[in-house]
Amino acid sequence: MRAVARVLLRAAARRWPPSIRDECRREWLAELAVLAAARRRGRMLRFALSLALTRPSLGPRPVLDRRLAYTAAMLLAGPVAALGLGYAGFLLTALGLFGLVFFAALLAFGGLLTAHAGSAGVIVRRRLAAPAVLLPSLAVLLYLPELDVAGYRTLTRPSLVWAGVMLAVLVAVGLTPRPVSWWIGYGGAVGAAWAAVTGAVWLHNGAGGFTLDDSYAWLWFPSTLVELSVGPGPAGTQLSGQFVVADFAEIYPHTLLALGVYAVAYVVGVCEHRDFPEPVAVR
Numbered sequence: 001m002r003a004v005a006r007v008l009l010r011a012a013a014r015r016w017p018p019s020i021r022d023e024c025r026r027e028w029l030a031e032l033a034v035l036a037a038a039r040r041r042g043r044m045l046r047f048a049l050s051l052a053l054t055r056p057s058l059g060p061r062p063v064l065d066r067r068l069a070y071t072a073a074m075l076l077a078g079p080v081a082a083l084g085l086g087y088a089g090f091l092l093t094a095l096g097l098f099g100l101v102f103f104a105a106l107l108a109f110g111g112l113l114t115a116h117a118g119s120a121g122v123i124v125r126r127r128l129a130a131p132a133v134l135l136p137s138l139a140v141l142l143y144l145p146e147l148d149v150a151g152y153r154t155l156t157r158p159s160l161v162w163a164g165v166m167l168a169v170l171v172a173v174g175l176t177p178r179p180v181s182w183w184i185g186y187g188g189a190v191g192a193a194w195a196a197v198t199g200a201v202w203l204h205n206g207a208g209g210f211t212l213d214d215s216y217a218w219l220w221f222p223s224t225l226v227e228l229s230v231g232p233g234p235a236g237t238q239l240s241g242q243f244v245v246a247d248f249a250e251i252y253p254h255t256l257l258a259l260g261v262y263a264v265a266y267v268v269g270v271c272e273h274r275d276f277p278e279p280v281a282v283r
Contacts, residue, residue: 083258112265115266166188185268193253
């Protein structure tokens with residue numbers, strides 16, 4: 001038992017700086033001799049094992065500061081919050097133009113909050129901000145069919161199109177100073193959502209016997225946000241084209257807009273981050 005303890009103490013000593021390694025080992029061996037003389041074999045083994053497994057305390061360790069909290073919150077909770085905002089936008093559609101204005105105000109307010117948190121998230125480098133914010137957003141979009149809330153049911157290709165367009169938009173945002181970056185980012189977010197929704201309806205046009213007039217395809221996206229005529233409905237039905245498009249879309253367009261605003265605001269914040277004081281160290 002004593003031989004095992006000595007091996008553990010030798011391993012523990014290697015983890016300490018050479019300047020104090022021999023002194024620590026002599027003290028530990030002296031304590032080990034006292035325990036061995038008292039025939040306290042269990043205590044002797046626990047003593048050596050604890051030293052072998054314990055991290056050496058070579059100095060103060062910094063407390064996790066608010067920058068890490070902001071970064072984790074935005075990258076993990078941000079897309080989930082954007083999904084909730086997409087639900088809200090879908091419900092506000094029933095209010096017509098007023099609902100669209102209110103939804104836009106919610107997006108703008110959420111963008112300001114995200115930019116503030118992104119400005120504190122200096123843990124994420126500028127060149128990594130775009131992929132860091134897009135990957136969890138894309139995961140949320142691909143998971144939408146599992147929630148049975150997206151009328152398309154298959155959103156992989158449209159969502160990949162959205163991610164590709166947004167990547168180009170975010171790169172442009174990172175290279176452009178404020179306030180122009182806001183306009184480029186928000187305009188690009190609308191364009192990415194427009195392309196994804198149009199592509200998704202196009203891919204599923206004709207499913208279940210519902211065929212829409214493709215000449216109105218450029219109006220499919222805005223018709224999901226406000227009541228807008230997109231031509232006649234499917235032949236042989238009393239349904240309007242706008243109803244069919246909105247039924248296809250459900251919360252997908254609103255979620256795309258919310259995720260786009262979130263991504264743009266976060267990248268703007270990271271590119272304009274402020275330096276916070278160094279973490280306070282505690283002993």
